Amino acid sequence: MTETVKETSESAPVPPTTPPPPAALAAKVRTLVPTMTRSMQRVAEAVAADPAACAALTVTGLAERTGTSEATVVRTARVLGYPGYRDLRLALAGLAAQQQSGRAPAVTADIAVDDPLHEVVAKLAHDERQTLADTADALDIQQLAAAVAALASARRIDIYGIGASALVGQDLAQKLLRIGLIAHAHSDPHLAVTNAVQLRGGDAAVAITDSGATGDVIEPLRVAFEHGATTIAMTGRPDGPVTQYADHVLTTSKARESELRPAAMSSRTSQLLVVDCLFIGVAQRTYDTAGPALSASYEALAHRRSARAPGR
Template sequence: MAETEDHRSEPARPPAGFGGGEWPAETLVATVRGVLPSLTPAARTVARLILDDPAMVARSTITELSSASGTSEATIVRTARALGFAGYPQLRLALAAASAGRTPDRLVPGDVGPDDPLADVILKVSRAESEAIKDTVAQLTAERLGPVVDSIAAARRVDVYGVGASGLVAADMSQKLLRIGVAGNAFTDAHLALTSAVLLRPGDVAVGVSTSGETPDVLEPLRTARDAGATTVAITNNPRSSMAALAEHLLISAGRETAFRPGALASRISQLLVVDCVFVGVAQRTFDRSQQALQATRKAIDAFVTETRPPSRR
């Protein structure tokens, strides 16, 4: 069946660093997975082949890939460019580098099947989460993290926005920052988030957490915070997303979602890793203040636990 071409224009902003050396070869497949939702339907067909068998795509000529994907050669070229490469030859080279020395299991983690024994479930889930962490680490450079840490360390207030599984990450970030004396809140309700965002001012920081980068409940508060003059940060899997384009600073997480791992697990684990790195960086920048806050909060909690613990029986 002939493909139906989609001639919608690609987003003006390509994934930063694709084809320019910023993205390490070992994270290429993970990054393609992150941008998949923002591609046109025809381009997604080609991108899914990259995800399913990157080594095969690296070996294929454009004519062979056109036949295998059922798409035109023009679509393949457009897909390569949408991913940030000059053309298909450059994409093939990057995929070859990503495939070199890596096992097929590493490139294509096995999804959990409905009949998998629990022993296999343990191995597949742990492998997916381990790979999400490795892929996130490879993309989380000091150059990207540093400005975020500096902004939060100097902030009067930090808003963190997220819903669903990303809302749990937002709450974790806010709680961690609170322990070291950084004032702020996590918002999982769009109305409350907007109420807070519009009252931010220059010097404040707003952080949006969204795997897709297209969640309206996160996008609108982040846009409002930006318009109010706050520094904006996006934590997302998708560097081509609306949220990535909106934010001043972009931190990429990695981790794919499957039928048995929707929204959570690997994606959430990678987001939590990013949050932990931000937290430790801020604690370093504000060491004296952070240590005093940690000691004070720990003392208050320990005293509460001691006072409320029922007396032990002898």
């Protein structure tokens, strides 16, 4: 029997009801610039580089400053999540004020081959803090709440990820297992698809892909979607191919790749924050069962450590 495919309207991400706050603007630019046209990139890069100066410009002035058109400026504002240029200007003014107060630090330089270790530690620590802040600012709480509700009520949860994202998927699965949910992480694309075929309405599937274009992750999510499961995409590209099969989209901070720090390293920080948000949200909604399950797992681990202690 052929499974009923969900209506497209159900799969579309729920748009935010309000524009992103000023603190989220720089994060949105870093996330979305790679997907923009070159003219839109010039607008986005200009407002991120000098928000104070751009906030003082009219739409015509910003178009002239970036060598683009007024229509391009307005389109860029909308892609960044603002209804129009006026809303973007307000966000720019807010971002400029935060930067002047020191609450929105500039991004440090990439790690160099000859950096001493203390500078490596400082740069990594700054980048990790910025990644976490960017992710928190850009995370759509409505989408997060919907994903939490789907996982909390799911009969079974499948999680798909490849490479570094597979490690994140394993972390989510083991957390959910500890509060009594049935969750499995799949890093083998063949097993992922064969398991996705078994999903039905009342089940949930989570795809984790920073690029949003990993075929081995998209395919099992597609199968899960077409078999009626509630699907969730965790990705750094909210307009990536994976989202066409996602009921709910959780946007992570887009990884900045450098010679000594592959994108997989920095993207994992962002993904793990979202995993923790999902886990805490689910544990709160299911606390009557999650609480005892967590206590039982703590006791079992404590007993195992005690039994393995020297002299026992």
